[in-house]
């Protein structure tokens with residue numbers, strides 16, 4: 206990790222980039238048509254501004270105030286940074302369509318990439334603290350100014366090195382010649398590629414980091430699924446985690462305790478169809494699907510388990526007789542082979558077994574994490590109602606499991 210790197214604020218991306226974006230370089234957010242890349246730069250720039258940094262946004266694809274409005278949809282206000290002077294636009298769009306502009310910095314001759322360079326140099330010199338420079342986008346530059354304009358990227362990079370600024374460039378891969386694509390790849394010090402798994406409609410989007418000049422070879426094959434949330438920005442997206450385990454172990458308690466929204470289908474305190482919960486945690490967006498525990502619902506297990514990316518097996522630490530049932534459920538939900546963790550619930554009760562004892566009795570390999578969890582509050586009375594589990598305990602479960610999945 207390099208101390209100087211600019212953190213993106215997007216989990217997994219910083220890791221793949223070896224700690225973040227490198228000053229004096231160009232990182233291209235490379236998207237296939239139909240995938241939005243601008244939310245990534247909105248997320249990064251707001252994160253920097255909130256952290257006391259500063260930035261410049263060169264628009265060539267849309268109006269500056271359109272960008273401002275789009276950023277608002279994520280729940281972020283960039284105008285106050287503009288007023289304070291830590292953020293500004295360079296308007297290289299109005300000039301293209303001969304429209305008036307309210308921006309302070311305008312490139313009138315926006316079809317001429319050298320004119321953009323000159324304005325950029327002026328702004329970087331005047332605002333010497335402006336560390337992030339977004340350019341939106343390389344595709345527009347090629348479309349309006351021709352392939353030759355790509356040579357100008359070399360000049361921009363020289364400016365970034367001179368001013369210790371970090372370039373973040375958007376690019377959408379329309380059907381361009383291979384030569385053009387190679388030229389862009391060569392000008393980029395790092396590439397974050399945004400892809401999608403498609404089947405008539407886009408099913409899932411993910412990013413990879415196929416090129417990072419400053420970070421050796423690590424992490425380059427990792428595919429990180431993401432989701433764009435408004436408000437919220439970029440979230441690493443885990444569409445399905447299965448929560449299973451024996452009757453009465455605390456599955457519903459777990460799902461309810463961790464979720465921002467949760468729905469259960471219950472009858473007199475036992476789950477009869479499923480628990481569904483949604484979790485927003487440390488930049489992750491996760492959907493949890495809980496199963497019933499009673500054996501009469503076992504035919505459901507296989508369906509509920511389909512397409513899960515990871516499994517949480519909740520057990521009652523005081524009830525070792527149910528442990529074989531936990532393993533059976535793992536099998537029946539077709540989850541063998543997926544990353545899974547054992548949540549050892551009710552760990553503070555007097556006769557609770559320790560993780561080591563549980564590992565032994567369940568005959569679990571040592572690489573399977575067993576995480577003790579306890580309730581903060583348990584509903585009083587005879588009725589079986591979900592308990593509220595300690596947040597620090599359930600967060601530990603996520604820290605471990607998310608790390609195993611992605």
Ligand SMILES: Nc1nc2c(ncn2[C@@H]2O[C@H](COP(=O)(O)OP(=O)(O)OP(=O)(O)O)[C@@H](O)[C@H]2O)c(=O)[nH]1
Pocket residue numbers: 450451452453454455456457458459474475476477496497498499550551552554578579580583584588589590591592
């Ligand atoms: N003392 C204590 N009780 C707990 C704890 N966690 C859950 N419970 C209680 O255990 C019972 C079962 O919890 P649930 O969350 O409904 O369990 P479940 O696994 O969803 O149960 P089924 O859906 O019926 O299989 C409830 O009465 C909870 O209040 C805990 O950590 N400590």
Ligand SMILES: [Mg+2]
Pocket residue numbers: 456457458474475476480496497498
């Ligand atoms: Mg339940």
